[in-house]
Amino acid sequence: MKNLIIGALLACTLQVQAQNIDKPVKSQVKAVTVFLNRAQITNTAQVYLPTGTTTLVFEDLSTKIDKQSIQVSAKGSLTIMAVKHQINYLRNQTKAAKIRMLEDSVSYYADNQKLATAMRTVLLQEQEMILSNKAIGGDGVGVNAQKLKEVAEYYRTRLSEIALAVLKADKELTTLNAKISRLQYQVSELNRDANKPTSEVLVTVSTSAPATGDFELDYIVPDAGWTPIYDIRAKDAQSPIQLSYKANVFQNTGVDWRDVKVTLSTGNPSQSGVKPELSTWYVNFFNPVMLESLSKNRGRFDNNMSNLPAAPTQAISMEDKEETFKKALTIADQTVVSNTTFATEFEISVPYTILSDGKPQLVDIKNYEVKTHYEYSVVPKKDYDAFLMAKMVDWEAYNLLSGQANVYFEGSFVGETYLDVANTKDTLAISLGRDKRIIVKRVKIQDVSSKKFIGANIKEELGFEIQVRNNKKDNITITIEEQIPVSKNADIEVELLEAEGAVVNKINGKVTWKVQVKPSELKKHILRYTLKYPKNKQITFE
DSSP, X not given: OHHHHHHHHHHHHHHHHHSEEEEEEOOEEEEEEEOSSOEEEEEEEEEEEOSEEEEEEEEEEOTTOOGGGOEEXXXXXXXXXXXXXXXXXXXXXXXXXXXXXXXXXXXXHHHHHHHHHHHHHHHHHHHHHHHHTOOOSOTTOOOOHHHHHHHHHHXXXXXXXXXXXXXXXXXXXXXXXXXXXXXXXXXXXXXXXXXXXXXXXXEEEEESSOEEEEEEEEEEESSEEEEEEEEEEESSSSXXXXXXXXXXXXXXXXXOEEEEEEEEEOOOTTSOOSOOOOOOOOOOOOOHHHHHHHHHHHHHHHXXXXXXXXXXOOOOOOXXXXXXXXXXXXXXXXXXXXXXXXXXXXXOSSOEEEOSSSOOEEEEEEEEEEOEEEEEEEETTTEEEEEEEEEEESGGGGOOOOEEEEEEETTEEEEEEEEOOOSOOSEEEEEEEEXXXXXXXXXXXXXXXXXXXXXXXEEEEEEEEEEEEEOSSSOEEEEEEEEOOOOSSTTOEEEEEEOTTOEEOTTTOEEEEEEEEOTTXXXXXXXXXXXXXXXXXXXOOO
16 A cells, blocks of 8 residues: 555656746846847846756747847756747736836825815815905994904905915916826836737756756847947147047847947848859840830839938037046957957947937947048148148058047047048048148139130130148148049040149049148149130030
8 A cells, every 4th residue: 555655656746747837037138249230139047947847938038039040058957958939918017117116206296286286175265255254244233444454454465365375276286287297198108118018938948857057048139239430539730540439339129238248240140141143134125115114113213212211320529628638448448359250349348238219328349549641631623721631541450330430639629520441542531620821722824724716626725823831830741632624525625734743643634732831831833724625515514
């Protein structure tokens, strides 16, 4: 009999162990790798596991998880048997602390509202009682002047007090109603987000004995990314550029990232890595019917273009001049930069909190000191002001991306520019602003400018004198950019007559002088060219 009981108990125990137990798991976001338009999130959790098969339900995850990207790993005496993703539309969510706080505020102001309404009602009832009992004395009973004066003064004083108290109560009620309305609207907005479904990852594990497992859950989500932004600081026209590389990190995944380790990657996991293939490229005779059909649909195509999202912009405030060149250890100085085969990763040293609200969070990436050459440049045909240009050398060594930059020179905010790293030039040129101490003029030379009829053609000669005066105390190097027209028709001939010392680009017609100008020195350069074209034709400049 004893053996039968022990056998039955053992069978029951084995049956319980064989049952699949569902166990909710609260994991934490520990690390995030943010790509340009995606993010890879790492959640971790430590879970106690009983003997047998257990299904761990990792709750409160983003509903935007890419199911194909889910990876689960664990440390411990266990075996991962299956991984599944699902959306939970039914689970009741705990109210967020912010919602509870706002609801408490609504209750507090509602109580004050009731109190103010009750006080106003009492005051109006007192006013009505006084006005309904204003008869003095009785029939045939006279009232002396002193008594009448006292009563009149009482009525005036008390009714005035009541009127002022009612007015005060009305103002208080107006204020309370406005506060309650705003709070209720905010609670409604937050509840709408709180009532959204949640995402869950179900991990089925098996253990032969009770164990503790350290789980790591990795997955990719959209609606996250980062854009580069730069601070470019030049102490003066001799010092190297101080380049602060920063990022505007944003996410709208539905889950806040609080105190997480952030790594920024220049990779783009959404972009296909498969090499494109060329298909047969046919040529045929022009068919006007096809063109007509295309023109009918063009409006539809053009309208669709308006739905393209606009690029996010970001306004950056000007920093204090005294802090512009202060040397201090910053987060950016501790960033670890690593290069993989296809991307560069910036491992930020300090944890960041990035809320799921789509608003950009500024993150410091790295500070660089960039070798810089300074020179002036002027385009007198467009603008007489000379611009100080900072040309950064060996910029390709810093893993930069194209983006907006805030420019500071000599401690002052100069303006914004766009750092275009897509070009193939050896240097990146940044305009630091106008220098009014360099005087530039462009004067038409009347003696050489003329128009002549030669047979069936017109020959027109044009001449300009470019003057540059250096009113600074130092020598300057200045690049003068001019141009001559480029003919698009064989009947129009352009001939350069004079541009001594200039470099001429025959393809785009650009004429460039690079000259040294001493203090108080005036230098002049002549540009002369002719246009020849049929006299029965009229030319136009595009």
